[in-house]
Amino acid sequence: MRTVGVEEELLLVDPETGDPKALSAAALARAEHEDAGQEVFEKELYDQMLEFATRPQSGMADLHEEIVRCRKEAARHAESIGCTVAALATSPLPVSPAIGMNDRYQWMAEQYGIATREQLVCGCHVHVSVDSDEEGVAVVDRIRPWLPVLSALSANSPFWQGRDSGYRSYRSRVWGRWPSAGPTELFGSVAGYRQRVDDMVATGVILDKAMVYFDARLSERYPTVEIRVSDVCLHADTAVLVATLVRGLVETAARQWRAGVEPAGHSVSMLRLAAWRAARSGIDGELVHPATMRPAPAEEVVQALLRHVEDALADSGDLEWARESCARLLRDGNGARIQRALLERTDSLRGVVAECVRHTQA
Template identity: 60%
Template sequence: MRSVGVEEELLLVSADSGEPQAVSGAVLASVGEDEELEKELQEEQLETGTRPRTQMVDLAVEVRRWRGAASQRARAVGAEVAALATSPLAVDPSLSPGERYRRMAQEYGLTAQEQLTCGLHVHVGVESDEEGVAVLDRIRPWLAPLLAMSANSPFWQGEDSGYASYRNRVWGRWPSAGPVEVFGSAGKYRERVRSMIGTGALLDEGMIYFDARLARNYPTVEVRVADVCLDARDTVLLAALVRALVETAARQWRADEPPAPVDVGLLRLAAWRAGRSGLSGELVHPVTFEPAPAESVVGALLDHTAPALSDAGDLALAKEGVEDLFRRGNGAAAQRAVFEETGGDLSAVVAEAVRRTVA
């Protein structure tokens, strides 16, 4: 069974006002060697990471464990952590110290300065780069539904953006971000990466911000399209679905089934619609590329991955998780519900997110 691990980026906020707090340095100063907490681009955020797991119940324990550890460390310096993909309240982010981050700020200007976004990265083990690229080629149409399910960033700088995932729009300002074409082989993937870095528009391979890529430091495919999920249950659900997508794609490759020749322009439109609508409206169907209800699109994802989910023992978890997600709504729906219930109190939105992050 393939291993799976997740990285979650979390927002550091004031315990009183809910405003983002630039305290990652203070939080990380007290972190032990056995704690998987790291800094990110801005001082208002932290990243957690699980170890590779094969059982979803073990992954769920780790996700909650590291959210709890991050919360404890933040509270020690008078802050809280919130699994929010963007800050509902206005913020002027503070760049984390380090030469690489300084270079990013110099090279990318306002794009780097305003880039306070929190995503979910799912790593799934692959046997080789060749298998990994074959997987990347075949999962392309199925990434937008993951974005819709995870959408958790409706507010930006104190305003409703009109999007379920505005993080996706902000993240897309990086020069290499978004969907990509079919590569065909590991050699062509590496050649493309070298060519992109060779333009001078990217600092290094770490700035290959494809929606899904080969991980630099692990033998994994890394799917990066999702917002950080407000509810830890949804993190585990997405991890199960991503692992099943990877396994399904690998089986197709071994059976000599070619990847769908979907144009990158269509993939970008599907991602835009997923970020705009979340689960509250129509999405672009990953097979027909025509409008379809969100329930139909997510149902197609379940059908597509059902054999792999079943073989991993995750089919019931995935079905129940999807039903639960549609019943209570994703993070964007939860945030907007609190906003409406409190008469537009964004501090209350953050407070509820803090509670749900470690619930």
């Protein structure tokens, strides 16, 4: 069975005011002191963020346990220095991002200007093991149309700089400012993939291969495909659902490749439109159907995704749980819907942050 690992970026916030706090260096120092050798937490571009990476897991129950544990550890380290963590993909409150001082981050600040200074967003990246780079590129080519559905399910960023953005996932719109971010055309082979990456680095617009921010890419560090379209999810359950669906997509794509099924030839321009619609609507309106590239109700598109990965999920024992989890998410709402409901109830973005801190560790 393919292993799955999750990276989550959490927002460091003041427990009283909800304002983002630039204390990641202190939190990381505390984590390094207390958890020496575990290498769970990592430095990110902005000092108001704390990232963790789970260990690879085969069972989704184990992955859930790992995410919950890492979130609680992140909260414990944060609380020891006077702040806490919230699984929010954008800060509901106004913030001036503090950029880390290492050479790489300062290069980015100089190169990209205001785009870097406004880019404080928190994502969820899912790694799924693949047997080879050949299989990995085949997967990347075949999962492209389905990635906006994951963005819609995970949407958790309706607010931006103290205002309602009008989007369910505004994080994805901000993230798209990076010059290498977004959907990709078909690569066709490992050679085609590597050549594209080399050509992009050769332009000088990006610093190195690590700055190729494709929606789905081969990991430079692990034998995995890395899917990067999701907001950090308010609830651990939603993160596990996204990871379950990602593994189903990867396994389904690998089976199609081995069976000689060609990938869908949707253009990047169409995939960008589908991604925009997912960011705007989330699960509360229409999405672009991955098969037809025409509008359809979100519930219909989610059901199409479940049918697409049905065999893979059945074989891993995840099908019924995934069906129930999707139904519950569509009924009860994802992070974006919950945040807006919290604002309506509390009439305060500070109240939204406070409630989301509690949701993060639930």
